[in-house]
Amino acid sequence: MTGSGSARKATHPGTGSADDAVYSGTSAFRGIVPAENLPSLPDPQAIQFWMGADAHLLHYAIGPGGEAVNFFAVVATPPIWLDEGSVAAVQEEVPPASFRGWHPAVTEMIKAAASPIRWGLFTVRPLLRWYRGLVVILGDAAHGMLPHHGQGANTTIEDAFALAVLLAEAKPDGLEPAFARFQQMRRARTRKIQRSSSVTSSLLHLPDGPAVRARDEKVTRVAEDFAWIHEYDVQQALRAAGAAPAGNAAQA
Amino acid sequence: MPQDTVLAGLTEVLGDVAGVDPADVTPEARFGDDLGIDSLTLAEVVVAAEDRFGLVIADDDWSRFVTAGDVIAYIERAGMIAPAGPVRADATKN
Numbered sequence: 001m002t003g004s005g006s007a008r009k010a011t012h013p014g015t016g017s018a019d020d021a022v023y024s025g026t027s028a029f030r031g032i033v034p035a036e037n038l039p040s041l042p043d044p045q046a047i048q049f050w051m052g053a054d055a056h057l058l059h060y061a062i063g064p065g066g067e068a069v070n071f072f073a074v075v076a077t078p079p080i081w082l083d084e085g086s087v088a089a090v091q092e093e094v095p096p097a098s099f100r101g102w103h104p105a106v107t108e109m110i111k112a113a114a115s116p117i118r119w120g121l122f123t124v125r126p127l128l129r130w131y132r133g134l135v136v137i138l139g140d141a142a143h144g145m146l147p148h149h150g151q152g153a154n155t156t157i158e159d160a161f162a163l164a165v166l167l168a169e170a171k172p173d174g175l176e177p178a179f180a181r182f183q184q185m186r187r188a189r190t191r192k193i194q195r196s197s198s199v200t201s202s203l204l205h206l207p208d209g210p211a212v213r214a215r216d217e218k219v220t221r222v223a224e225d226f227a228w229i230h231e232y233d234v235q236q237a238l239r240a241a242g243a244a245p246a247g248n249a250a251q252a
Numbered sequence: 253m254p255q256d257t258v259l260a261g262l263t264e265v266l267g268d269v270a271g272v273d274p275a276d277v278t279p280e281a282r283f284g285d286d287l288g289i290d291s292l293t294l295a296e297v298v299v300a301a302e303d304r305f306g307l308v309i310a311d312d313d314w315s316r317f318v319t320a321g322d323v324i325a326y327i328e329r330a331g332m333i334a335p336a337g338p339v340r341a342d343a344t345k346n
Contacts, residue, residue, distance in 0.1 A: 126310075128306070196292075198311065
């Protein structure tokens, strides 16, 4: 049995609950807006971050010709998440006050696709073990992370690929050693990304000051600084761990 | 667990994960300046130390580690309670 799921609904062997999901103090609004409705947006085709005190907004083009803009706006509210689930109806003013006075491109975007709901952003507390008996967890259940590196789904796919290869090599009575190898191979990498996503969340919401200048200088090196995330090859990692993805898997 | 035992275990972890010379590992050794360990490598050290000592070190805690002695003190405070299953990070907080 494998367990995955969202950070808020994480399945953990031995607990089976979401007690390990931790609210980050930030929540998100999403929307899709036709590019033609965003006259102030300098480049609708760009992948762009807008950063400010206690809020940021990411947008990128979607659709066959990039004719729509998908945005993800994050605010440092509410301080406490009271809802049972990870999505809550928005009672307060939309757009959030957090973006008042921002560039017109940002306010146009949010006003054009005022979302009636907000998503709470959660992480999962690190776990020492990802398996017990015949149960193993992966993805958000094991390492639910903030979305700021865009790695929640990617790390889950890496997990699934690695686990599939290791299980294919395991003997019928050797599942637990395979789970142990899986955890050994994946825990440090996902922990690093999980931590880096949380650090990035703070960097994206800095108030004006010296720290912003240091952050902005760091932004110019994003490709180099985060190559360890984006250039990772799970097949290479498997080979380094002594496992051998073969057949169709090697083509994945 | 005595400090010298924790130090010995941490020295092994640092050697395995980061290739640190055992002679360089003292409680006063700073991860960045003395041992050449950046924050990403420190995360790997932390995970390996967790496996070695059977505890979870909360992210907010290990991000404040400066010296090997900080890790040793943390592990000593947490005690040596080997987990039977998943352990929450806050289980080791004071």
